[in-house]
Amino acid sequence: MITLLKNARILSMKDDKIIFGDIAVTDNCISYIGDHYEGQTPDRVIDCQQNLLMPGFKDAHAHTAMVFARSAADDLPLHDWLYETIFPMEAQFQSNDIYHLTKLGILEYLTSGITAAFDMYFVPPEIIRASEEMGFRTVILATSDKEPISLLRERYLGYNKENSLISYQLGIHAEYTTSPERIKAVADLAKELHAPTFTHVGETESEVQGCVKRYGKTPLSYLVSQGFFANGGGAFHCNYFTKEEIELCKKLGIYVVTNPGSNVKLASGIAPLVEYQKAGVKLAIGTDGAASNNSLDMFKEMYLASVLQKVSRKDASAMDGFDVLKMATVGSAHVMGLKDADVLEVGKLADIIMIDLQNPAMQPIHNIPKNIVYAGSKDIVKMTMINGKVLYYNHEFFVNEPIASIYENAQRITDRLGKKKC
Amino acid sequence: MITLLKNARILSMKDDKIIFGDIAVTDNCISYIGDHYEGQTPDRVIDCQQNLLMPGFKDAHAHTAMVFARSAADDLPLHDWLYETIFPMEAQFQSNDIYHLTKLGILEYLTSGITAAFDMYFVPPEIIRASEEMGFRTVILATSDKEPISLLRERYLGYNKENSLISYQLGIHAEYTTSPERIKAVADLAKELHAPTFTHVGETESEVQGCVKRYGKTPLSYLVSQGFFANGGGAFHCNYFTKEEIELCKKLGIYVVTNPGSNVKLASGIAPLVEYQKAGVKLAIGTDGAASNNSLDMFKEMYLASVLQKVSRKDASAMDGFDVLKMATVGSAHVMGLKDADVLEVGKLADIIMIDLQNPAMQPIHNIPKNIVYAGSKDIVKMTMINGKVLYYNHEFFVNEPIASIYENAQRITDRLGKKKC
Numbered sequence: 001m002i003t004l005l006k007n008a009r010i011l012s013m014k015d016d017k018i019i020f021g022d023i024a025v026t027d028n029c030i031s032y033i034g035d036h037y038e039g040q041t042p043d044r045v046i047d048c049q050q051n052l053l054m055p056g057f058k059d060a061h062a063h064t065a066m067v068f069a070r071s072a073a074d075d076l077p078l079h080d081w082l083y084e085t086i087f088p089m090e091a092q093f094q095s096n097d098i099y100h101l102t103k104l105g106i107l108e109y110l111t112s113g114i115t116a117a118f119d120m121y122f123v124p125p126e127i128i129r130a131s132e133e134m135g136f137r138t139v140i141l142a143t144s145d146k147e148p149i150s151l152l153r154e155r156y157l158g159y160n161k162e163n164s165l166i167s168y169q170l171g172i173h174a175e176y177t178t179s180p181e182r183i184k185a186v187a188d189l190a191k192e193l194h195a196p197t198f199t200h201v202g203e204t205e206s207e208v209q210g211c212v213k214r215y216g217k218t219p220l221s222y223l224v225s226q227g228f229f230a231n232g233g234g235a236f237h238c239n240y241f242t243k244e245e246i247e248l249c250k251k252l253g254i255y256v257v258t259n260p261g262s263n264v265k266l267a268s269g270i271a272p273l274v275e276y277q278k279a280g281v282k283l284a285i286g287t288d289g290a291a292s293n294n295s296l297d298m299f300k301e302m303y304l305a306s307v308l309q310k311v312s313r314k315d316a317s318a319m320d321g322f323d324v325l326k327m328a329t330v331g332s333a334h335v336m337g338l339k340d341a342d343v344l345e346v347g348k349l350a351d352i353i354m355i356d357l358q359n360p361a362m363q364p365i366h367n368i369p370k371n372i373v374y375a376g377s378k379d380i381v382k383m384t385m386i387n388g389k390v391l392y393y394n395h396e397f398f399v400n401e402p403i404a405s406i407y408e409n410a411q412r413i414t415d416r417l418g419k420k421k422c
Numbered sequence: 423m424i425t426l427l428k429n430a431r432i433l434s435m436k437d438d439k440i441i442f443g444d445i446a447v448t449d450n451c452i453s454y455i456g457d458h459y460e461g462q463t464p465d466r467v468i469d470c471q472q473n474l475l476m477p478g479f480k481d482a483h484a485h486t487a488m489v490f491a492r493s494a495a496d497d498l499p500l501h502d503w504l505y506e507t508i509f510p511m512e513a514q515f516q517s518n519d520i521y522h523l524t525k526l527g528i529l530e531y532l533t534s535g536i537t538a539a540f541d542m543y544f545v546p547p548e549i550i551r552a553s554e555e556m557g558f559r560t561v562i563l564a565t566s567d568k569e570p571i572s573l574l575r576e577r578y579l580g581y582n583k584e585n586s587l588i589s590y591q592l593g594i595h596a597e598y599t600t601s602p603e604r605i606k607a608v609a610d611l612a613k614e615l616h617a618p619t620f621t622h623v624g625e626t627e628s629e630v631q632g633c634v635k636r637y638g639k640t641p642l643s644y645l646v647s648q649g650f651f652a653n654g655g656g657a658f659h660c661n662y663f664t665k666e667e668i669e670l671c672k673k674l675g676i677y678v679v680t681n682p683g684s685n686v687k688l689a690s691g692i693a694p695l696v697e698y699q700k701a702g703v704k705l706a707i708g709t710d711g712a713a714s715n716n717s718l719d720m721f722k723e724m725y726l727a728s729v730l731q732k733v734s735r736k737d738a739s740a741m742d743g744f745d746v747l748k749m750a751t752v753g754s755a756h757v758m759g760l761k762d763a764d765v766l767e768v769g770k771l772a773d774i775i776m777i778d779l780q781n782p783a784m785q786p787i788h789n790i791p792k793n794i795v796y797a798g799s800k801d802i803v804k805m806t807m808i809n810g811k812v813l814y815y816n817h818e819f820f821v822n823e824p825i826a827s828i829y830e831n832a833q834r835i836t837d838r839l840g841k842k843k844c
Binding site for chain 2: 071074075299303317358364367374377378
């Protein structure tokens with residue numbers, strides 16, 4: 001199966017250059033990029049009308065199924081939000097709830113040009129089923145400490161097949177919710193498998209204070225002292241790192257995955273991304289879950305990743321727009337282990353989006369990459385292709401289920417969970 | 423001409439209640455709101471499929487034609503941005519440039535559900551021609567000090583006809599760009615006409631320091647001492663007000679019009695909206711121009727208006743989402759003098775938008791008004807109706823000119839302006 005995307009502007013994200021030309025996709029990979037395709041007759045031709053093709057965004061930190069709590073508890077202090085709404089709702093989950101809710105989250109990813117998510121949530125088999133049925137790329141991050149280490153090992157070895165839509169990484173939810181024994185056990189397993197590890201860390205000031213009280217160390221330092229992150233990995237949120245912890249990130253190859261939307265809505269803080277960047281720490285971006293965000297929108301996250309640096313440092317030149325675009329594509333792909341989905345290049349996975357340059361927010365044309373960051377919104381996503389398949393085009397979904405049925409299931413589940421609310 | 427919008431959810435913005443029913447529009451006004459319309463046969467029927475009708479957003483501070491500088495100078499310090507890019511480009515304007523560029527800005531307003539803009543820019547007749555041809559509602563704020571006071575008087579009396587698409591208000595660009603004589607002359611004219619006045623004020627720290635140096639007073643206090651704001655009006659940006667100035671706003675009925683997108687991108691600061699609200703100051707929202715923003719997107723502004731308060735005050739409950747929605751509709755309409763376009767009610771102007779609740783970001787349904795603020799984007803705008811006419815529907819424009827021609831004109835002008843850049 002060959003799909004030809006012709007007559008496009010192409011931003012490979014290997015650099016900030018834009019070329020004019022064609023991309024051919026054979027099955028799930030890019031088979032041609034250049035001025036003019038003259039290969040085998042394609043099965044499908046899409047005239048891009050000089051709109052922009054670029055790599056899809058990778059959402060490097062998400063809790064996809066948490067769409068059930070979208071706008072269920074806005075404008076509440078963090079403690080009330082978590083303990084009086086989110087936890088009581090989650091406690092009511094039944095079988096298949098996460099499967100259905102994940103599908104709704106995936107629909108939203110498609111509208112935002114997100115072609116893969118690093119999904120930290122419960123019941124991996126349900127997430128996998130939803131992803132595969134929808135044709136979406138998911139990196140599972142299973143952090144439930146109810147799952148035995150042997151199951152993690154089995155899944156790690158079983159799910160990480162090349163070119164599959166699904167892959168699997170090891171982690172814990174957070175230092176403050178995980179026993180020292182479990183932290184050590186996951187760290188040991190990662191060592192055995194030469195695997196990176198991932199967790200929430202440095203999200204709030206009170207988390208840091210709690211860890212210092214418990215262990216005499218700030219959270220990242222404590223985790224590292226337990227062997228966690230020995231093969232690198234990624235830290236989510238990272239609003240409060242000490243200078244020593246920034247050095248640890250650099251030394252161990254730990255990615256900082258920033259989640260600015262969630263952090264400002266919950267008033268957790270602003271990650272000092274410019275400091276991380278100066279220290280040579282690698283950066284990526286995630287949306288976090290819709291419970292706290294409320295949207296799964298990489299345009300919002302990119303915009304915030306830049307402007308929050310500018311305003312908090314009183315420096316309009318802080319955090320260059322193109323650097324942010326790189327974080328949301330290449331950086332996020334790398335932290336998720338998706339090295340074959342980072343840039344547009346022959347042989348890479350065909351996870352490609354088309355940006356509508358005929359949208360008024362993209363006119364007139366000056367600096368397209370930066371303008372995507374500063375004026376982009378879901379409205380400029382014209383196509384989302386994952387693994388060589390067009391799943392979203394001209395505001396229409398091409399998934400294996402009517403979207404009305406996905407909405408109905410999500411609403412039914414949400415109403416049931418809501419009824420048990422404290 | 424009767425248009426029936428049937429089978430809708432309706433959020434009038436008189437309160438946060440949502441009812442199910444129909445709205446009928448006769449010519450340019452709302453003629454029916456209720457459970458079920460049974461009046462005269464409508465000329466056009468739009469089935470809203472239980473999507474949400476609400477008042478359009480009013481952009482209470484804009485420089486519409488500045489789309490020419492969108493992404494022309496991102497990530498520059500404010501001084502370089504203004505003096506090395508914006509001013510040199512503006513110096514090259516030719517006749518009809520503002521007319522064409524305004525049309526591009528209006529297209530973008532339509533995609534964001536913005537039904538009126540408070541447009542502070544040069545050459546009012548060109549702005550008026552663009553607005554009327556597009557069917558867009560514009561409140562002109564002419565602040566060029568090259569225009570004689572007699573012309574301002576003539577235009578104020580001439581343009582402010584009831585139910586017209588065009589109205590006109592008095593102002594100055596800013597204290598730091600205007601002579602004391604001109605400030606006094608505009609204040610005197612406003613007194614004569616019993617008119618409110620408007621200006622940029624308290625945008626940056628250096629502006630405040632400069633005014634103190636010049637006049638021994640902070641800018642708002644100085645302006646008030648010169649008779650400006652004697653009949654109320656509106657102040658744009660307002661990041662740096664003293665306690666006394668907050669009291670002055672309350673006392674004189676001066677609206678604070680916040681522009682958070684522009685202020686964070688240019689690193690100007692965060693307006694202390696919660697303090698203003700506590701003091702009983704009336705609030706509205708504007709996008710500022712695309713030169714500094716880069717988009718004309720009320721969803722971005724509403725989101726920032728809330729979350730910047732939360733994160734800067736370390737309080738997730740700060741700045742309630744519904745209050746923000748009210749600022750962007752009712753508050754902005756009132757500061758712009760559009761008292762007939764504030765809420766949905768029989769007799770009001772038919773400036774109505776339809777929000778697509780079938781967009782994944784709006785599912786499942788919990789709190790629709792707040793979720794518009796926290797998860798909304800241009801992507802959820804299904805219809806924009808102004809003065810009874812549908813100008814944007816299902817991502818298509820219904821204006822009196824092909825959008826390709828609007829884009830071509832804007833690009834041609836922009837390329838010419840750019841060539842003269844220092």
